[in-house]
Amino acid sequence: MKSSDLLEQNLIFKTSAVDDRIYLREQKGKYQLIRRSLSGVLILLFALVPFIKFNGVQAVYFDLQQQQVHLFSLTLFPQDLVIMSLFFILAAFLLFYVTQFYGRVWCGFTCPQTVWMLLFNWIERRVEGTHNQSKSLNAQPMSLAKIIKKSIKHILWGSISLFTALIFVSYFVTVDQLYFPFFTFNASEITVYWVVFFAVCTYINAGWIKEKMCQHMCPYSRIQSAMFDQSTKMVSYDNIRGESRGARKRSEPKTEAMGDCVDCNLCVQVCPVGIDIRDGLQYECINCGLCVDACDMTMDKFNYQKGLIAFTHEQPAKNSWKRHLGYGSFVSVTLLTILVWTTTWQSFDVNIIRDRQALYRVNQQGNNENTFLFKIRNKSNQIKNYEIKISDLPNGKITGSSKVKVQPGELTVYSITVAVDKPLLNTRSNVNFTIIDVNNNDSIRKKSSFYSGNEGW
Numbered sequence: 001m002k003s004s005d006l007l008e009q010n011l012i013f014k015t016s017a018v019d020d021r022i023y024l025r026e027q028k029g030k031y032q033l034i035r036r037s038l039s040g041v042l043i044l045l046f047a048l049v050p051f052i053k054f055n056g057v058q059a060v061y062f063d064l065q066q067q068q069v070h071l072f073s074l075t076l077f078p079q080d081l082v083i084m085s086l087f088f089i090l091a092a093f094l095l096f097y098v099t100q101f102y103g104r105v106w107c108g109f110t111c112p113q114t115v116w117m118l119l120f121n122w123i124e125r126r127v128e129g130t131h132n133q134s135k136s137l138n139a140q141p142m143s144l145a146k147i148i149k150k151s152i153k154h155i156l157w158g159s160i161s162l163f164t165a166l167i168f169v170s171y172f173v174t175v176d177q178l179y180f181p182f183f184t185f186n187a188s189e190i191t192v193y194w195v196v197f198f199a200v201c202t203y204i205n206a207g208w209i210k211e212k213m214c215q216h217m218c219p220y221s222r223i224q225s226a227m228f229d230q231s232t233k234m235v236s237y238d239n240i241r242g243e244s245r246g247a248r249k250r251s252e253p254k255t256e257a258m259g260d261c262v263d264c265n266l267c268v269q270v271c272p273v274g275i276d277i278r279d280g281l282q283y284e285c286i287n288c289g290l291c292v293d294a295c296d297m298t299m300d301k302f303n304y305q306k307g308l309i310a311f312t313h314e315q316p317a318k319n320s321w322k323r324h325l326g327y328g329s330f331v332s333v334t335l336l337t338i339l340v341w342t343t344t345w346q347s348f349d350v351n352i353i354r355d356r357q358a359l360y361r362v363n364q365q366g367n368n369e370n371t372f373l374f375k376i377r378n379k380s381n382q383i384k385n386y387e388i389k390i391s392d393l394p395n396g397k398i399t400g401s402s403k404v405k406v407q408p409g410e411l412t413v414y415s416i417t418v419a420v421d422k423p424l425l426n427t428r429s430n431v432n433f434t435i436i437d438v439n440n441n442d443s444i445r446k447k448s449s450f451y452s453g454n455e456g457w
Contacts, residue, residue, distance in 0.1 A: 023131035025269040029293025039115045050170040090334045097327035099227045103234040108288030116206035127153045165198035211273040230314040237278045267291035349377040359451040368452040369419045378406035385438040393431040395422040
């Protein structure tokens, strides 16, 4: 063995008692390919969506100042945010639904913490070398080479954290008002604060906290067991087939006393949360499948059957359809509610307020008049023309113009006067207003009251 190898092993041994950090070994395989493909698609979507334009403006934009959410041609106001709640409820039930069948696959394949943690680890491997080289580097005394490598790594980590923060903030501050002002030092203090805040959070979470977020801070890891049953597929070690484990050479024939596990420890070295799957089910496991890839690679080298570590269940479901009743029903109900909301949603809102100065007044012609204030909110991205009509009020008519134009996303207050030229039987009568969207013939019907007296009659 070379002296350099002995030195590296001695350094690793000396620091193993005090260095409890996880040095994640890179692994290739089926599940790693699936994860990286999903991560690439999700990161691209996250980064590119704010740059999509619709009718000349940012298509997806959360305007906190104006309390508006812009989703292409749809603009949501606070009174519409029930749909946001429904989508969050749907996402939660879908997560629980998938967990019931496949455990924590969300954590292992699509959770942002996992995606950015493995991205940061990929950068570390490119700069510092293998996981053993990285551990050896940390054990070495400070030197110019160590400073350069550590500086490059942290600069790259910081750059990714900064751009992650900028992308996230661009959902709340338009791209045109964010990137150029930020890099030319003309951005507002509040914008700079939030960019720096999220950059620091990303840097700490993905670069330093890493697996501790999954182990100690994520509540999902604590409640997941309530969603499992005996038919839930999870990453598991076949204890019967694997034991008794033991190291061996590839050319060495396997005796009857030997199990298939060659005790290579690769399943531990590739685990992002640093557990040994051979110890049984543990709440820290995020079902990422990296240990499956590592074990299958080893089994292939020894010409053993793959699947010693695999996604498997304790027993098949006896009545598989019953498993869909719980969370499946909640998902279906939530989807139906979203569908109903979508079909009944209208592109404008109307509120009617009566004149608070007087119940009624008598004009010069001796007719009773009531004044109504219409608050019309145009929730579309186009200029809208509305027409107001009345019904169910005998001899009632609107004096003056009954048409109003409202700019996109604006709230317009419009006053109309309703007059009755003949006496009414009651001093208080119902009046129905129909507000018609002239552009697409959509309409809203509102009910109010008309007050009258006998002074003029």
